[in-house]
Amino acid sequence: MSNPNDSFPANPIIVVGGGLAGLSASHQAYLRGANVVLLDKQGFLSGNSGKATLGINGALTRTQTELGIPDTVDQFYQDTLATAKDRANPALIKVLTHNSADAVHWLQDVFDLDLSLVSRLGGHSQPRTHRGKDAKFPGMAITYKLLETLENLAESQPDRIAILKNTQVFDLIVDENNDSRIKGVKYKDLKTKQKLEVFGPVIMATGGYAADFTKNSLLRKYRPDIIDLPSTNGNHATGDGQKIVMKNRGVGIDLDKVQVHPTGLIDYHDTDAIHGDKQPRFLFLGAEALRGEGGIILNKDGERFCDELGTRDYVSGEMLKQLQAGKGPLRLVLNTQSELRLEFHIKHYTQRNLLRTVSGEELAEEMGISFKNLSSTIADYNTSAKGEKEDKFGKKFFPTTPYDMEKEGKYHVAFIARVLHFTMGGVKINERTQVVHQKNGKETTFEGLYAAGEVAGGVHGHNRLGGSSLLACVVYGRLAANEASSLLLQSLSTTYKALNTPALNRLGQICLHIDPQTKKVTIDLGESGTSATESLDDQQAISEQPSSRPDKKPSKSYTQFEIPSKTYTVAEVAKHNTEDDCWVIVKNVVMNLSTFLNDHPGGRESILKFAGRDATESFDMLHEDNVIARYAPQCVLGRVELKTPYLDIR
DSSP states (O other): OOOGGGGSOSSEEEEEOOBHHHHHHHHHHHHTTOEEEEEOSSSSSBTTGGGOOSOEEOSSOHHHHHHTOOOOHHHHHHHHHHHHGGGOOHHHHHHHHHTHHHHHHHHHHHHOOOOOEEEOOTTOSSOOEEEOSSSSOHHHHHHHHHHHHHHHHHHHOTTTEEEEOSEEEEEEEEETTEEEEEEEEEEEETTTOOEEEEESOEEEOOOOOTTOOSTTOHHHHHOTTSTTSOBOSOTTOSOHHHHHHHHTTBOEEOTTOEEEEEEEEEOTTOHHHHTTSSOOSBOEEOOTHHHHTTOEEEOTTSOOOSOTTSOHHHHHHHHHHHHHTTOOOEEEEEEHHHHTTOHHHHHHHHHTTSOEEEEHHHHHHHHTSOHHHHHHHHHHHHHHHTTSSOOTTOOOOOTTOSOOOOSSOEEEEEEEEEEEEEEOOEEEBOTTOEEEEEETTEEEEEEEEEEOGGGEESSSTTOOOTTHHHHHHHHHHHHHHHHHHHHHHHHHHHHHHHTTOHHHHHHHHOEEEEETTTTEEEEEOGGGOOEEEEEOOHHHHHHHSOOSSOOOOOOOGGGGOOOOSOEEOHHHHHTOBSSSSBEEEETTEEEEOGGGGGGOTTOHHHHHTTTTSBOHHHHHHHOOTHHHHHHOGGGEEEEETTOOOOOOOO
């Protein structure tokens, strides 16, 4: 059997996990000049990052400045510190918050991402959660852009980047002579079952464990009280990285801190789940923007019971009290003013039977209360919003008010449930992303092992602010890449010096200094004692520096894709409507997605809702046409009879 390692880039940095943390690390390592091997156990990169619905936090960004938002880095730091409570690590929080603007700018400048809308979410003192104006969820838009760019680079520069999917890392390679040094990873090809090794500095970016329901589940061990709650995570989030690191004496931290999100959305046809007679294993996440843009939460009696913009643990805790008091089911209700900034979200959830639109009178009737009582709740809310009295639940910010409640008015309503969402716990890192381990009863750091994203614990403490998960992925992913690149350079430099190669030794002595104020470049030739300085204008300085952008030429390989000529009737497609036999229609193209269900980053359920049906509208909201040709060409069966396919795969 051939060894795929033979075609790997030389002297790579190894990135384990293809979510936003792993993608950010891979791109940053590439931009630093390092080679990269990325491994992911899924058949499709993106992890849970691609499902994120809020956006990415940034304090003192260009966008905030343009919008006149008076935010500061210290405010963001203090907000995060307050949310972290007794588990706060000031050093890690400082890294996160003080690098937030740079992270947002990196996404905007290097990847041309639109992050021009800014929202205020629960626990934040200022609007600082950035998202784009396009129709996609922010996590999907950001992650997919980095994903596609990296895959294009892997195709065009295979000597620099290799991506291995359906590949599970199961152990670290520890130096036999130094158990504090990590040399690489052991992995298994999940299709061929071949076990292999690859060597280099390792960045763990494997995500969390909020879908860890296995027999050796971290949830079961550290939070048995909530293990039966539904999860918003993909089924890949099983704590692999944490388990591997801790097996090798790595230190775990805050493993009992699991975020329960207040807005898991229940299919309104699923009456058993709505009334608590059954507990689904997985639920769709309702974006925090639903509350951030004015959604209110009501119990079965039409009463508010919390500050809807409180932190997630607070809101979830108040929901639990209501359920224990027999006040369920609980509803999230938005008015038409909220829809102005949430048009995509509302359309998306409505298509999936997670949100429905009713009149004020219909809402009161289905709740079994008088419209007068419902109106009274809203009137009291508006009084507080006007500042005429203090809100009984301490709410200070009232978006989309006045919140008019009219019999014929239109309202968007969802049944909500508490759901497992994010794990604050993970492997312990320092402020350089180095993984901490136990040695001789003391804590020290591994050489050659770094962690970023949800696998890293201690960053968020007691609880996480909305919008900070994507931020942590980018900030710590880039930082890990910088640290791994420096270690790799040091290692290679030491090796080359041992070879006593004069040219390489001289290269190692060259230092380039760019003064942004004087626009002067100084080249220091080290031991020669010589230097040269030259003034550059702005344009020269930009053009003569190494490029900060990856080559983003689109891949051409998928353009060879052709839709088979075989035709199927709509009635024939409708017969294939089960989990084992799942056909859908997209833009008059017939697809059998049965084998793709587990690889779909949005989860199996989002496809199964359209089994045997036309999914064009939903697909069009979330995806570019070329994803079919690029990631699932083997699923395409043919076309709808008497219809012309209209996929644009350019």
